[in-house]
Amino acid sequence: MSLTLARRSALRLGLAALALGTVATASLPALADDLAEARDVLARSTSVYQKLKTDPGLPELSRYVQDARAVMIFPRLIKGGFILGGEGGDGVLLVKDDAGNWSAPAFYSLAAASLGLQIGGQVSEVVLTIMSDGALDAVLRNNFKLGADASIAVGPIGKGVEASTTSNFEADVYAFSKNQGLYGGASAEGAALVESKGYNSAFYGTGARAEGIVLDRQYSTAEADVLRQSLK
Known part of the structure; x- marks a missing residue:
């Protein structure tokens, strides 16, 4: 190989390495952002659940959690719009095993859109x-x-579950919520619960998925100890 050809080959390798390094470096801030945001979602989920658990307007929440197969907590769902509306937010899913032990949290998002006569924010x-x-x-x-x-x-949404339904669980899911603000108009039908794969990978490691976290229990985190204890 001539000196000129060798220099050209070295230059190509150098440029390729620089390009790969640039891509890798560019991905680091995104990963760090996802990790910070996931930790914030978990912290806010813990705080919100502890608050709602002792809210006098939600007296049945603790009992329903005790009998639940799993729990999802969304500390901040934002709903608003004018004519075209939407609702969304991030939260966590925890699953209880047969021994009553709660899993580590998997991260999820809720998203919905609605169309109709509506105005306001909540x-x-x-x-x-x-x-x-x-x-x-x-x-x-x-x-x-x-x-x-x-x-x-889906069971009642609002201040809690009506007394007539507390003797048996007729619905697969019950929703307990605390609302701030006013929102009038069409409700968001077909709201989807979707796994936040970016948050799960950032928090637990590349490839971490919800089923492995909550069912197979391949991952654990001390950051969720307070929340798991609060669910008992």
């Missing part, structure tokens, strides 16, 4: 108690849409 703190294996399986398969599947009934 922020909600929401806890969903998942009462059946069928509903949990639908969530894990990213196939859960609120109000869209007849087999996945």
Whole structure:
């Protein structure tokens, strides 16, 4: 190989290495942002659940959590719009095993859009108690849409569960929420619960998925100890 050819080859390798380094460096801030945001979601979920658990307007929440197969906590769901509306937010899913032990949290997002005569804005703190294996399986398969599947009934949303339903769990999912602000108009039908793969990978490591976190229990984190204890 001539000196000129050798220099050209070295230059190509150097440029290729520089390009790879640039791509790798560019991905680091995104990963760091996801990790920081995931930790913030977990911290806010813990704080919100502890607050709602002792809220006198939600007296049945603790009992429903005790009988639940899984729990989803969304510390901040934002709903608003004019004519075209939407709702969304990030939260966590924890699953209880047969011994009553709660899993590490998997990160999820809720997103919905609605069209109709509507105006205003609202922020909600929401806890969903998942009462059946069928509903949990639908969530894990990213196939859960609120109000869209007849087999996945959603219980009362608002201050709590009506007394007439507390003797038996007729719905697969019950929602407990605390709302701030005013919002009038069409409700968001077919709200989807979708795994936040970016948050899960950033928090637990590349390739971490919801089923491995909450069912196979391949991952653990001391950052969720306070929340798991609060759920008992």
